[in-house]
Amino acid sequence: MSDIRAAVDTDWPLPAYVRHRDFQWFDAGDLSLQSGAVLRDARLAFKTYGQLNAAGDNCIVFPTYYTGTHAGNERLIGAGRALDPARYFIVVPNLFGNGLSSSPSNAVPAQRGAAFPHLTIHDNVMCQHRLLSRLGVRRIALALGWSMGALQVYQWAVTFPDLVERLLPMCGSARCWPLNHVFLEGVKAALLADPDFSAGEYRQPPERGLRAFGRAYAGWAFSATFFREHLYQVFGFASLESLLDYWERDHLHWDANDLLAMLWTWQHADPSSAEHGGDLARALGAIRARTVVMPCDTDQYFTLAENRIEAALIAAAELRPLISPFGHCAGAPGRLPTETEFVERAVRDLLASG
């Protein structure tokens, strides 16, 4: 029996927000985690676009973001575009905890819900690496990702410096800096204020808490200019309140334990923790990839200042900020024409470089 199977060939339940079984599963077996715990019967949901060439060196890895799946990254992939499946073998692995890959909501019964173990960014990347090896990938032409996707690609470049040739973290950072941690504490607190969460043993979703999580998150996701100049109208929201309502309702689709599992992963992101003894400078100093570090100047939690600190620690890094009022969401794959053009230019520049 193969360890890779099409999602249509299995009857594993999918969250409501997953519309199509257009992806595959990699059965990774029991995963030894950075914490020492074991994730039982791990599976990694992924989708590929294009074909791996004979040399195995045209791979682009593009991990997913918080409350994202591979479908969210597809907005940046297409014929004639910078991420062109006609030229590249693009692999989008889904983050553990996102409801497709192993998550509190779908784990084996003994590890379901609140019993799900803590996974790090490193745990994600080690499993993704196994998948890519299994697929025959020998070099990664480019690793790119937005937000939590950026956390993952930094880890890729740190842990596999000889494999990752180019790196493009967008609206992210290498580690979770303290303000970012505190912001997450705040939205987590909003969720946990709902006693229906019941320490993760809920039968019905903690609706108040999920809504509060979404509403508390919204203020962080954009910039003051975005709100002042009514830029939510760009996304089709007539009013600020309708934007906030949408953020509330959008989080009702998510499993609370899944949200908190990914949040833990995010808060504990540190690419130096596994192989560099907690020394961030040493970890980032190990990166050999040609790198474009792309924060957004108005991102409120993955800050420009902290991206500058990190970029200075990477040998071949260029700091190329998105100048945009869309804050953290400026880099959301393929949402905004101007920002997307800026991102795609960086992808082309990187891929054109030797």
Added chain:
Amino acid sequence: MSDIRAAVDTDWPLPAYVRHRDFQWFDAGDLSLQSGAVLRDARLAFKTYGQLNAAGDNCIVFPTYYTGTHAGNERLIGAGRALDPARYFIVVPNLFGNGLSSSPSNAVPAQRGAAFPHLTIHDNVMCQHRLLSRLGVRRIALALGWSMGALQVYQWAVTFPDLVERLLPMCGSARCWPLNHVFLEGVKAALLADPDFSAGEYRQPPERGLRAFGRAYAGWAFSATFFREHLYQVFGFASLESLLDYWERDHLHWDANDLLAMLWTWQHADPSSAEHGGDLARALGAIRARTVVMPCDTDQYFTLAENRIEAALIAAAELRPLISPFGHCAGAPGRLPTETEFVERAVRDLLASG
């Protein structure tokens, strides 16, 4: 019977966080509010420092901030200091909703708790104006305030342009801009996620909600640099988590309805709403005070950019930002030596000007 009485002469209950009955009450009677509603038996808690001179023109008005009382402002008042009671008659009125002045927690039974009417910044200032008239004040040499105190002094200068000679809003703004509104929606959502709030009809405090409110607030109150460089150690906190614990516990002292009443006042702050038909430019254009607008460059919700917009609308305004990693808390009265020196220099400069 006088409408002004010493707090020690009455047995009105005080919140636990009020240590001393060292202030006075102004019995304002039934207050007609901007909304059309009436606040019954309104009382304004205030404290004065120094003596009014014969001309009645040495008054400084210094309103309180969110989760503050007159005691919090005292750190900036003292002999030989810029705010010197030997020279000035300093009046510190307590914001409605703060548990001393009329609030959900202390209103007449029919207006207690969730039944407390919505008060605007304008309602606060109109009542403060009555108090100052009653005290014999003829000119306001300086109106200054931090945060929600700034919202109040802008209203003072807009509504009483002939009375307010100098203006110093610190880490505030004239109106509540939309990002600021959304930030407040987030912390409010964290509180309301606790069903023990019971739409304001709680018998026991909604502890989870109050804690979540404090934790969600903390991330907004400082800057990324503050957290990254462990500047909470300046306040005596050994770790980030001990800072967050303190913020949680600190909010347990507050009445939930009081917090939400002041939050409503904050969210609806607009100095143009009463006399200028919602036209902010016209309202700020009416200010005749010599003004120093003092945002902090790293304030996450009373933003520098929005202070710049407002300063440009005021005839005699100088934008003089605090450059500090302490974010919104940079301007908290008398907490930080460097920032306090900067504030006091502005006070002296203003008071020395004609």
